[in-house]
């Protein structure tokens with residue numbers, strides 16, 4: 047989704063803005079622009095496409111120099127990607143960049159048109175620029191306050207006023223924005239990685255607060271003009287973690303970071319060999335007493351919830367319902383104050399997941415967020431938070447975040463099963479120990495990547511693909527399928543292996559490769575029978591299973607063998623080849639692996 051940056055300080059502002067925007071590229075965008083205060087004038091340059099296009103345009107315009115400015119990467123919502131629709135929007139007096147959606151823009155536009163304003167873009171953002179201009183009477187705060195009172199929706203805004211040359215203003219409602227502080231310089235950004243190369247110190251701007259970055263010093267006030275003292279936070283991510291570090295793509299780097307991410311996430315939550323999540327405020331007694339568990343999330347995070355469901359229900363015997371966050375409220379879920387609603391989100395900003403969180407709170411349930419980004423909205427709004435310590439995930443395709451989300455679900459499941467008396471202390475310790483063994487087995491899989499490269503070479507020209515599995519393998523195959531389609535653009539579906547024959551098998555021909563995940567040994571024979579069914583219809587079959595299990599050539603065209611651990615934990619291993627197959631297929635198809643078309647990393651609109 048859109049990315050915002052702003053800078054005030056001694057450095058060359060254009061360079062800082064472009065550098066910082068490049069660190070937000072991972073969020074997904076289709077155009078970019080900057081506005082710089084230069085010799086008491088607002089100069090603006092915008093370009094459709096990648097940042098490189100913007101850089102060319104800036105050069106063609108003779109460069110832009112100054113020490114105060116704002117910048118933006120736009121992910122189109124209102125109006126197609128184009129130079130005109132790109133941000134910043136404004137005029138000679140005021141210029142803005144915006145992330146979010148102004149819901150009442152149509153009515154505001156009509157009113158402004160009646161006052162004589164004309165509009166050149168199709169964006170909702172231009173309305174905000176015109177409103178600021180309308181209310182500006184020499185006092186920026188007054189203009190911001192009056193504008194804020196009119197607009198509805200979610201927004202983070204960076205604002206420049208021509209008459210206030212060394213100052214960037216910012217305001218937000220819902221959409222995230224940080225204000226970072228350097229030595230005599232200050233920044234605004236949608237996300238911490240944008241400023242890590244300059245500083246690690248930052249403030250979280252809250253909804254209804256105004257930030258004023260004057261002469262490189264940030265200060266804050268309420269909309270009523272009351273000064274606010276804010277806590278200065280220090281990012282625990284460093285620059286290297288937001289760089290590719292020698293890997294061709296962030297996605298490959300992040301796949302390789304999974305063993306470390308698991309260790310960092312689970313180690314502090316294992317005490318005397320037993321899982322313990324009390325750090326988040328959920329005591330063993332509370333955990334024991336919840337009646338039902340709901341997991342609500344989107345995309346990959348929702349798939350992590352599906353693995354959580356299988357594991358919790360299997361060993362703790364507590365009912366778990368998993369919902370796609372965008373649908374949660376439409377089915378009028380029956381939630382009671384005795385229930386636990388778990389929200390899973392890498393970014394902690396996903397609008398649908400936030401909306402579900404609010405609904406759960408309204409209905410009185412306790413809410414637990416499993417979130418990667420510290421201080422993000424979901425983390426702050428939930429009753430309890432368990433942070434996954436994956437470090438920044440830059441690639442749009444989520445890999446290491448999924449891995450640590452399921453690691454946290456295993457900890458919850460083991461503790462819950464123990465406190466419910468469903469497993470003994472000894473069994474709980476054994477399972478927890480087995481979880482700590484996962485990283486070393488992932489390292490083994492990562493050392494055999496050529497298997498996955500081979501499978502990718504067999505899939506690269508396919509137009510359709512099926513993933514099948516049963517039980518936990520089915521939950522996992524959904525993630526494998528999503529990973530493949532989002533970055534390779536090959537259409538793929540995941541099917542419960544036993545369900546195929548109820549319709550979908552009619553699609554199976556020699557042109558429909560099938561990837562079967564077969565790690566649950568109690569389901570092995572049944573799933574292999576389903577593989578035989580597709581094989582009989584000439585599908586090419588690829589099987590991900592235990593290394594030691596032999597599969598006949600007349601069943602599998604190719605087998606990817608992985609190490610063996612407790613079957614319950616096999617998804618943590620089996621997902622790695624699925625991630626790698628998706629990765630290599632995307633590379634072979636020449637796609638932009640880290641920034642797949644139409645997708646955004648942090649989806650802040652509903």
Ligand code: M6R
Nearest residue numbers: 345346347391392393396443444
């Ligand atoms: O930041 P979140 O975890 O809430 O994001 C949820 C989904 O948008 C995300 O997992 C998406 O499905 C990824 N592109 C999958 O790789």
